[in-house]
Amino acid sequence: MDFDFSPVTDNWRYLATGLGITLLLSILTVVCSLIAGTLIALGRMYGPTWLQKILTFYIDSQRAIPVLVVLVWIYFALPVLTGVNFPPFWAALLALTLHISAYVAEIVRAGISSVRNGQTQAGLVLGMSPRQVLTKIILPQAIIRMLPSIGSIISITIKDTAIAAVIAVPELMKRAETVSGQTFRPMEVFTTIMVVYFLVLFPTTRLIDRLYDRVSYRGRS
Amino acid sequence: MSNVTEADFGRKNASSTPVVEYRDVRKQYGNFTALDGVSARVNRGEVLCLIGPSGSGKSTLLRTTNALEVIDGGQLYFDGHPLPSSKAEIRKVRQRMGMVFQSFELFPHKTVLENITIGPLTVLGISEAEANARARVLLEKVGLTDKADRYPANLSGGQQQRVAIARALAMEPEVMLFDEPTSALDPETIGEVLNVMKRLADEGMTMVVVTHEMSFARRVADWVVVFDHGKIVEQGPPAQIFDAPREDRTRNFLSHLGWNG
Amino acid sequence: MNLDWSVVWQFSGTLAKGAGITILLTIATMAVAVPGGIVLALMRLSPNRVLNWMALCFVEFFRNIPLILLVYWSFYVLPVLSGLTLPPFTTGLVALALNVSAYNSETFRAGINSIRKGQSEAGLALGMSHIEVMRKIVLPQAARRVLPVLASTWVSLFKDTSLVSVIAVGELAHTALEIRSQTFRILEILTAMAVIYWVLGYPQAKLADWIYRKWGVKE
Ligand SMILES: Nc1ncnc2c1ncn2[C@@H]1O[C@H](COP(=O)(O)OP(=O)(O)OP(=O)(O)O)[C@@H](O)[C@H]1O
Ligand SMILES: [Mg+2]
Secondary structure, three states: OOOOOHHHHHOHHHHHHHHHHHHHHHHHHHHHHHHHHHHHHHHHHHOOHHHHHHHHHHHHHHHHOOHHHHHHHHHHHHHHHHOOOOOHHHHHHHHHHHHHHHHHHHHHHHHHHHOOHHHHHHHHHOOOOHHHHHHHHHHHHHHHHHHHHHHHHHHHHHHHHHHHHHHOOOOHHHHHHHHHHHHOOHHHHHHHHHHHHHHHHHHHHHHHHHHHHHHHHHHOO | OOOOOHHHOOOOOOOOOOOEEEEEEEEEEOOEEEEEEEEEEEOOOOEEEEEOOOOOOHHHHHHHHOOOOOOOEEEEEEOOEEOOOOHHHHHHHHHOEEEEOOOOOOOOOOOHHHHHHHHHHHHHOOOHHHHHHHHHHHHHHOOOHHHOOOOHHHOOHHHHHHHHHHHHHOOOOOEEEEEOOOOOOOHHHHHHHHHHHHHHHHOOOEEEEEOOOHHHHHHHOOEEEEEEOOEEEEEEOHHHHHHOOOOHHHHHHHHHOOOOO | OOOOOHHHHHOHHHHHHHHHHHHHHHHHHHHHHHHHHHHHHHHHHOOOHHHHHHHHHHHHHHHOOOHHHHHHHHHHHHHHHHOOOOOHHHHHHHHHHHHHHHHHHHHHHHHHHOOOHHHHHHHHHOOOOHHHHHHHHHHHHHHHHHHHHHHHHHHHHHHHHHHHHHHOOOOHHHHHHHHHHHHOOHHHHHHHHHHHHHHHHHHHHHHHHHHHHHHOOOO
16 A cells, blocks of 8 residues: 555645635634524523524424535525525535524523522622623523533534535535545545544644633532 | 510610511412411611521521512511512612522622622622722621632632622621521531621621521520411510520420520 | 425435435444444543553544544545445445444443442442342443433434435435436425434434433433
8 A cells, every 4th residue: 555645745735725714614603603502592591482482493403404404405405595695605604503503502501500590599689680690690600611512512513614515615624525536545635634623623622621620610609 | 657566665776667577478389388477577786586497487588578589468668668569679679688698609700809899880880999999898897808819619618608798798788688697507617607797786787697506596686586387486585585485386496406595 | 486396205205215224324323333332431441551542542533523524534545444345335334333432432431430439339238249239220320321322422323324425325315415416406305305304303302302301310
């Protein structure tokens, strides 16, 4: 068996740009999903009953459907319905956010419900409004408790962006496919980017676990 | 307004408007009657201790005082006015009452100093400098000046409860409500909390204290209310309750605790 | 916009076959990944440092790469490394099993670790035999930790099988995407695909929730 890594080295700039797009898509998806997921969770916990029902259904449906299906549906089917074509990158951001925000919503809900009832009362007896109790007392603690789960969300998001290759978003996975197809060196190319993904993902999850170890006591009431 | 009965005669500030007055207060949980027509008053500057067996309704009565529990019958007066029903008005009333919980309930994401300033800052809207100055004075009072920048997780139970007292005092309340403030503490830290409470009483703070610490009640209370099954069994000055109880149930309760004067 | 939903009925047999393969692939993967996970977990807990370290590397590596990349890699690299030409179904099964075994190993490890030594000592002190302690005390408690996590891994796996569509395993996603390019009834077919996944996946997700509520350990 002979190895030839020149396809990787020759195209490193092309692949590196792909990694940049992977990271950009990941960051945007995480930010949008955290915001949307928090709103969904709040609506599900404190909204009117009809909204709670709709949001529960939405969350459970996203948990039942593969992200690949959401991606191809948003990219291929939605334009048929609306007549508006999204560029692949934005279609991927929309689809990934739709999917991942449902998971974030579950995490936020679990985080909020895990804060003891006594904390709410301690805020109320100081004369705070329910909104002040939520934003100043419950949410900050919930966020600290959610850190490990947010770490998993970041990791899942980075991994899921690779699926956007299916709708030709020019991120790392797609570019690896292109290079491997042109050079007929799939083994070297795919093995290399596997290591690259690992080198991005492993430290990221470790870093967040570290951070949590350092601040977890601030969420324990 | 303040209908002084014979029984109240001789109590501290008996002739002026009580800070808190319960008139025939009732509270139901489903079919269960937690408060069955409770009438009592808390005069200004008085320390009132609520004692009684577990499940008798002491916490429930305390929590109706600041509307954490809504009453199902009777009337509750704060400073001569019926407790309001609108949420905004209740918030105003709560700002004038302090409450200390059995489980401390300090905010774990805030430092000790921030725990004390959060009330005045968010609710009273005073300046940060003023809130900090106020907090430092209170920390000195509860003997924790050196712990200002610690997080609650790094304090002992007794220290946490003293911070919780300071947090309540920071609102400059007219009455302090304590719900078994020492029940969750290690025996060796109970004393430091009781001492802080004793000092508060000596300064003339109006206090309602649910407690199982009979020696504290005997020593510090001006008035003791004995509870059983959602009703007041007997109330009177500590000398009466502890040395010459008029009711058998009071005597039974005290002897169960091993109290013998 | 003219929609023609009859295309869905026309291809309903093909779609059903795809859904069947999706389910088969899910079951087959779990059948490999549960024993795989147990072996890895035992390696992780063994006092042998080499075994321990090998299992750690395996688990951390396969948990920290995108599954779709693992699918491609298995497709292109596995035949070269092994000298065998595997059918797409088997290739997809290998990729999924590597991934799910890594996750299951962490599940089993957490389950075993959760049982404090005091628990088995308490059993022994009552005069139970080691086997009785295992059967009546250790395993039931471990199962309460493991089962709910396995159930949610199952749901994830069911959805992840769609990723092997990129190497032409004829499961539901691949089948639907093929019909789409044959008929150009994009909206109808892709919607049908989403609905079929939903119909199959929704009860599974609810069942996993139920298992968690019934057996899950709440801390
Ligand atoms: N939210 C609730 N729902 C139903 N019943 C309740 C509720 N809160 C309290 N109770 C019941 O009301 C009764 C009085 O409770 P309360 O907490 O006031 O007792 P307590 O005198 O403070 O007892 P302890 O000394 O144990 O704290 C108890 O029997 C309790 O079970
Ligand atoms: Mg109580």
